[in-house]
Amino acid sequence: MRTLSLRAGPAALAVLLLIPTLAAQDRSGPTPKVAPSGRVTTSVTFDGRVLPDGGWFTYTPSHSGPSRITIDYGQPHARTREIFGGLVPYDEVWRLGANWATRLTLDFDVRFGELDVPRGEYTLFMLPREHGGELIVSRQTRQWGTDYDPSFDFGRTSIGRRTLEGNVRSLTVTLEPDLPTEEGAVPSGMLRITWGQAEYFTAWRMRWP
Template sequence: MKKIILSLFVLALTYATNAQIETPAPSPFQKVEQKVGLTDVTLEYSRPSMKGRVIFGGLEDFDKVWRTGANARTKITFSSDVTIDGKPLKKGTYAIFTKPGKTSWDVYFYTEHKGSGAPREWDDTKVAAQIRVTAQEIPMDIETFTITFDDLTKNSAVLGIMWERTYVGVKFETPTNAMVDKSIEKVMSGPSAQDLFSASGYYLANGKDINKAQMWIDKAVKMTSENPRFWYLRQQSLIHAKAGKTKSAIAAAKESLKYATVAKNATYIKMNKASLKEWGAM
């Protein structure tokens, strides 16, 4: 009986040690994804609440760097370069730090985004962009710290920071027009050599229209004639052979072999020699 009781005690102790009690986080995490024009913007932050406290000038001192949230540093990620108050900011991830004031806030986009809290030693070289914005009083309490994407247009948005009775807005602009122009230019100029190479390879591998595949690969090879690519020429030889054009297939294989030899690519050298032998050229 004593052994049974001891076993049950050990089992209960093990369960108690491994069990974890789950409770709601005091400052819940939030992740917000927003498309601004053609730019993806992702915001990650934790949201403390007032809970009857005075926030600015109380819990958070005026004129002192604040992590702008709770727990891990508040982070924002831009998929393209943007501008903040006319200042360029490269695409990437940044921590958002602020220095709340009675009438204005300083907002910092800091390259060292990992960690929690404000840096123990502030490094100005890690400030990728800085802006001073007016602090606006709003007519009601915002109980839980909130960051929003406001005033969306095709090429801009305002990062709205709200808590207690304070709102500050940080406007950023995205290069939508330039991105659209680049996309239009690419489409209007026709497919790239890589597009043609990929399409012809797909048609070859899947037994589709071989004449169309030949047209595409011939154009890709021509487009890269100043800097021949042995893998393009290899695919051209296979497509021509598939189309029953052995003579031009041999010519392409010989060219591929020549440039593969220069590049010392043993795999393509071996494949080209095998094909030339198969086609009676070696």
């Protein structure tokens, strides 16, 4: 029985070696670039969900998932720019993010500062000032971030401001829960908005019962 042996000559080997080079040179079109901003979600997760009668059902793996407070926002970056009072002017409504509007989703009623917000989906805007500001909750949702219409305002609440020692390069929105000091304490915490050398903040608290 004969065994066939295939031997490539010098010309064939040269062609095979050129194939990867030709494939690399065949790429056309623009060079990929990094987008100027990304999308970030911050949330607080709870151990259950609200029942239709207003009660609380504690979550177990065999039932529907837990409840959340969620903020989804576009995250711009400073890139050496001055932020509040510069890129983001004082005393003008700001989209509180980049690109698509910043979305707030509540699975139960929550108080932000002095504003009680029922469960549902909303858009967040912000009115930054040199000494404080306002958080704006809008009923208009899923629009471009700069499409602010005051006729859709659900309400506003005052927010505090402090100057940071360091410099936060990327917009960071944080829902920070408090550690309960006693059994049965109603969940609460702080909403913090930091960028550049400033942090804006307000308290949040679950509306319960």
